[in-house]
Amino acid sequence: MVSILGVLLAWLGHNVLDNMRERGIRAGFDFLFDPAGFEIGEGILSYDAAQPLWRAFAMGILNTLRVAIPSIVIATLLGSLIGLGRLSTTPSLRKLCGFCVESLRNIPLLLQLLMWYFALTSLLPDASDAISPLPGVLISKGGLFLPAWSCVGGGCSWNLPHLEGFGIEGGWSLSPEYLAVLTALSLYSAVFIAEIVRGGIQSVSAGQIAAAQALGMRPLQILRHITIPLALRAIVPALTNQFLNLSKNSSLAVAVGYPELVSIANTSINQSGRAFECIVIVMAVYLTLSLITALLMNLYNARVALRGAK
Amino acid sequence: MIHSLFRRTGLAVPFILAALASTPAHAGKTLDAIKQRGNIQCGVSTGVAGFSLPDSKGVWSGLDVDFCRGIAAAVLGDPNKVNFVPLNPQQRFSALQSGEVDLLARNTTWSLSRDASLGLSFTGVNYYDGQGFLVPKKLKLTSAKQLKNAEICVQSGTTNEKNLADYFRAQNIKIKPVVFEGFEASFKAFFSGRCQAYTTDISGLAGVRNKEAKNPDDYVILPEVISKEPLGPAVRRGDDEWFAIVRWTAFALIEAEEYGITKANVVSLKDSKDPNIGRLLGSTEDSGKLLGLDREWAFRAVKAVGNYGEIFARNVGPDSVLKLPRGLNNLWNKGGILYAPPIR
Numbered sequence: 001m002v003s004i005l006g007v008l009l010a011w012l013g014h015n016v017l018d019n020m021r022e023r024g025i026r027a028g029f030d031f032l033f034d035p036a037g038f039e040i041g042e043g044i045l046s047y048d049a050a051q052p053l054w055r056a057f058a059m060g061i062l063n064t065l066r067v068a069i070p071s072i073v074i075a076t077l078l079g080s081l082i083g084l085g086r087l088s089t090t091p092s093l094r095k096l097c098g099f100c101v102e103s104l105r106n107i108p109l110l111l112q113l114l115m116w117y118f119a120l121t122s123l124l125p126d127a128s129d130a131i132s133p134l135p136g137v138l139i140s141k142g143g144l145f146l147p148a149w150s151c152v153g154g155g156c157s158w159n160l161p162h163l164e165g166f167g168i169e170g171g172w173s174l175s176p177e178y179l180a181v182l183t184a185l186s187l188y189s190a191v192f193i194a195e196i197v198r199g200g201i202q203s204v205s206a207g208q209i210a211a212a213q214a215l216g217m218r219p220l221q222i223l224r225h226i227t228i229p230l231a232l233r234a235i236v237p238a239l240t241n242q243f244l245n246l247s248k249n250s251s252l253a254v255a256v257g258y259p260e261l262v263s264i265a266n267t268s269i270n271q272s273g274r275a276f277e278c279i280v281i282v283m284a285v286y287l288t289l290s291l292i293t294a295l296l297m298n299l300y301n302a303r304v305a306l307r308g309a310k
Numbered sequence: 311m312i313h314s315l316f317r318r319t320g321l322a323v324p325f326i327l328a329a330l331a332s333t334p335a336h337a338g339k340t341l342d343a344i345k346q347r348g349n350i351q352c353g354v355s356t357g358v359a360g361f362s363l364p365d366s367k368g369v370w371s372g373l374d375v376d377f378c379r380g381i382a383a384a385v386l387g388d389p390n391k392v393n394f395v396p397l398n399p400q401q402r403f404s405a406l407q408s409g410e411v412d413l414l415a416r417n418t419t420w421s422l423s424r425d426a427s428l429g430l431s432f433t434g435v436n437y438y439d440g441q442g443f444l445v446p447k448k449l450k451l452t453s454a455k456q457l458k459n460a461e462i463c464v465q466s467g468t469t470n471e472k473n474l475a476d477y478f479r480a481q482n483i484k485i486k487p488v489v490f491e492g493f494e495a496s497f498k499a500f501f502s503g504r505c506q507a508y509t510t511d512i513s514g515l516a517g518v519r520n521k522e523a524k525n526p527d528d529y530v531i532l533p534e535v536i537s538k539e540p541l542g543p544a545v546r547r548g549d550d551e552w553f554a555i556v557r558w559t560a561f562a563l564i565e566a567e568e569y570g571i572t573k574a575n576v577v578s579l580k581d582s583k584d585p586n587i588g589r590l591l592g593s594t595e596d597s598g599k600l601l602g603l604d605r606e607w608a609f610r611a612v613k614a615v616g617n618y619g620e621i622f623a624r625n626v627g628p629d630s631v632l633k634l635p636r637g638l639n640n641l642w643n644k645g646g647i648l649y650a651p652p653i654r
Contacts, residue, residue, distance in 0.1 A: 023407055023429040024547050038471040039478075039487050041461075049475035114495070121504040141503050142461060165459035166449075166506045167486065176504065177488065254466070257490040257499065266466045266491060269400050273428045 016276060031272045032057070038267055040259045042175050053268060060264030061285055067181050067260065068247045068289075074186040075246060076239070079193025086198045097194065104191040110252050112188060117180035117256040124176070127168050136160045138168055144179060148172035177258035181250065189246045193239065200235035201227060232304040240297035244290050251286075261285055340412050340545070340552035341385065341602060349391040352378035353411035356396040357493065359517035360626040360634075361417045361437075361541075370394045373625040374415035376615040377436055377543060381413065381559045383614035384607040398491075399468055403428050406546055413556060415543040417511070419469045424544075433557040435542040437626075438638040438647065439511040440535035441473050444519055447528050449506060454534040461486045463505035465496040470510055473537040497522055507532075511539050516632045555601050561650035562608035565590055566617035568641055568650070573616035576609060590653050597653055608653070618648065 020027045036056040039049050043059040044066060085097035104112070121141050125131060130140035136147035138161050145161035148171050161171030204227050212222045254263040265278045272278075344350055354362035354374055362372040379389035395411050406414045407429050417439075418424075420432040443462075445451050454477070464470050466489045478485045488505055490496035497518045500508035508518065512531060519526045543560070545553050566572075569587050571579050580593045588594030591612075592605030601607065615621055622639060626632045640646025 020429075025407060025429040026427045037475060039475045039485070041486050041488050049472075049479060118498065118502060121499060121502040126503055166457065167459035167461060169459060175488075254491040255495060257463070257488045257495070259489060263466060263489055263491065266400050267471055267489065270466070270468065271472055273403060273424065275400070275404050 020276065026274075027276070029277055031274050031277070034272070036268075037271055040264070041257070042173075042178065042259060053272070056264050056268065057261070057281060060259060060261040063258065064247075064250050064260040064285075064289075067178060067185065067253065067258065068250045071182055071185040071189065071246055071250070072243055074182070075189035075193055075242070078186065078190040080197050082190060082194035083197025083201070086194065087201060101191040101194055104187055105195075109184060109188050109249055110255060113180060113184040113252055113256055116184050117176065120176045120180055127163060127166060130163070130168065136171070138171075140168065141176065142168050143173050143175040145170075146172045146174075175258075177253070177256050180256050181253040181258050181260075185246055185249060188249070189242055192242050192245075196235055196238045196242065197231075200231035200233075200238075203234045204230045229304065233306060236297065236301045236304055240294060240301070243293050243297065247289050247293060248286055340549045341555065344385060344412060348386065349393050350378060350382050350385065350413060351395055351411040352381075352392050353395050353397045353402055353405050353414040353416050354378070355416050356398055358417055358514060359521050360513060360630060360632045362394070362396075362415070364394075364396075371625065373437060373621055374417060374543070376621045376625065377415050377560065377563075378413065380563060380611040380615040380621075381556060383610040384559050384562075384603060385555060387610060389614035399466070403430065406430050406544060409546065412552070413543055413545055417513075417541045418544060420540045420542050420544075421469065429547050430544045431547050431553055432542045432544045433553060434560050435540040436560060437513065437541040439513050439539040439541050441470055441509060441537040441539060442512040442515055442535055443532040444500070444508040444515040444529055445506065445532060446503075447530050451530075451532060454507075454532045454536070455481055455483065457485055457507055458483050459485070460506040461488055461504065462507045462509055463488050463490065463496050463500040464509050465489075465493050466491050468510070469537070469539065474509055477536040511541070513626060513632065513634055516626075516634055520631045520633070551602055555603065558601060558653070559608070559611055562590060562611055562653060563615070563618045563621065564641070564648050564650040565653055566608070566612045567619040568643070571612055571617055573613060573620055576612045580609065595654070 017027050032054040033052050035050050036053045037049050038056070040047055040056060040059050042063070044062050045055065045059055047055060047059050082097045082100055085093050086101070088094050088097070124139060124141045127140045127142045130138040130142075130145075132138050136158070138145040145168050147161065148159045149156060150159040159170050161168050161173065163169075208226055208230060209222060212226045217225070250260060251262040253260045254266060257263075261282060265282045269275045269278045354370065354372075357363050358372070360372055362370060362374045364370050375394065378392045378394070382392045383389040395405065397405050397411075397414075397416060402414055402416050402418065403424070405411050414430070415436070417437070420435060424430070425432055443454050443457070451457070457478075462474060462485050464474060464487050471487065471489065474485070474487060488499065490499060497508060499505060501523060508515070510518070512535065515531050519529045519531070523529055543556055545556055566576075569584065569590065571587060571590070576591065579587055580591050582588060582591075582593075585594060589597055591609040592598060592607070596605040598605045598607040616624070622636065623629045626634045627636065636644075636646060638647050640648060642649040
């Protein structure tokens with residue numbers, strides 16, 4: 001099976017290169033070592049336009065991870081809470097959580113993303129009239145700015161954000177693009193996770209709970225020792241899918257100007273004209289990320305699964 | 311917004327078609343294919359005022375659109391035998407390479423790397439543009455050099471991103487680009503105040519300001535023009551016959567302006583004693599047979615869309631919302647640089 005797929009891929013790849021040569025289109029990955037020539041708005045690495053294109057791709061991949069990993073953490077925590085809330089004995093809490101789930105999961109993610117983004121950029125003040133809720137914290141259309149602890153040479157000090165030119169300089173900043181993507185991805189995935197958590201808990205048979213009660217276990221003990229371990233067996237495989245979806249959905253961030261992998265690839269395609277190569281890179285990166293996520297989740301699943309069961 | 315959904319999902323389609331086609335393309339006769347099909351597939355933008363923009367009924371208008379219609383009139387005898395294919399910046403070259411469109415008339419900048427490495431050829435220039443900056447008047451800016459630390463909204467997949475980086479690096483000024491995939495998202499973010507400046511070609515800035523701003527007078531275009539952006543149509547490489555038709559139709563429209571031939575007087579000028587006019591309109595000499603067309607090719611093009619000056623005035627000049635000056639896009643003998651080689 002694998003070898004058939006391999007032959008098929010090799011044939012396609014050969015064909016593509018042949019066709020491209022035939023049409024006078026340059027092919028190959030050598031362009032990754034040319035200077036990128038474009039700036040990137042934000043990122044963890046130090047970067048400027050004179051650096052090679054592969055470094056721009058590295059910036060894009062790190063920006064994808066920078067938004068996907070926190071989103072996964074937030075979505076899981078929030079999703080668990082909402083899921084538990086839907087099983088609450090308090091009707092108002094149950095209804096509120098139900099409302100969140102139904103409204104958020106039925107609106108396309110792209111629309112939610114644009115809504116959060118335009119809400120953030122329309123409502124916040126300009127950099128020159130930034131709000132400062134706490135000393136050293138600034139909020140403006142330019143994003144959220146926090147003081148950063150920076151060590152240069154021997155001395156360490158707080159690096160406070162301050163207005164310089166048209167923007168806010170210094171400190172640790174989160175752009176509105178990042179915040180919008182983080183919010184939209186976290187909330188959208190959280191409500192799906194909530195349903196998975198709810199379903200997982202409800203799948204625990206009433207007999208198990210009744211047995212625990214008969215043994216005299218208290219509700220919290222039942223939750224910890226009976227319900228959660230049993231529910232996790234149903235939850236973890238479905239959760240893996242959600243994590244995979246979330247990582248891939250982060251590619252929508254290009255719509256609101258967050259410089260993640262797809263955004264960088266789009267720019268690179270245009271600057272270099274190497275559409276095929278750039279799309280191959282994007283596909284390879286998402287495939288790798290997804291396989292790593294699946295691998296980690298499968299290891300975790302093996303730990304929570306019924307021992308001895310196959 | 312729904313639009314951008316479609317655009318996103320459509321992103322990879324022409325690319326995949328180009329890549330997976332199992333038989334290598336031969337340098338086929340584009341003209342034969344067009345005649346057989348009965349229409350021209352013209353690649354245009356997904357909506358840039360003045361160049362290519364569909365109205366509420368889906369009827370396209372603009373400088374690039376009129377150019378395609380002129381070619382359809384010259385080649386097929388009917389300016390409406392054009393199928394407009396909206397393409398985003400990333401799709402455009404793949405769509406041309408793969409044969410999805412016969413012609414790309416999509417406010418595309420002619421540059422060496424594009425001309426030499428993408429398997430396509432630019433046939434000429436139909437609009438000389440340059441990149442500039444749009445800023446809110448309330449910032450009281452007079453020069454792009456004052457944009458220190460500014461955030462600048464820009465659309466991805468354009469030459470603008472690179473020019474932006476080059477210009478501010480040369481000036482040693484730090485700026486932060488905010489790069490959007492969609493044209494609409496990019497200017498909406500600017501008007502919401504996310505960026506202190508918006509950059510694209512000056513024709514585009516005029517379109518964005520006059521069409522999209524709540525109050526166009528609140529925004530000014532800065533005087534700096536930071537790049538040369540010769541926008542022109544491109545065709546696939548390897549079909550010189552089709553290349554010549556596209557190139558010379560554009561020259562014919564410019565030549566028509568030079569000789570004062572307009573949409574209104576083209577019929578009466580057919581009997582003109584001026585040999586230049588006679589040659590162009592095919593009443594004395596047959597210039598069309600050299601291109602594989604009939605003798606009235608240029609006559610039909612001018613009759614359908616008017617001369618270059620009329621196309622300019624209607625779409626981007628005084629009769630349009632953009633109200634752009636002719637500037638460089640005037641005839642060579644009127645202070646511009648439009649110069650068509652002789653049609654003879």
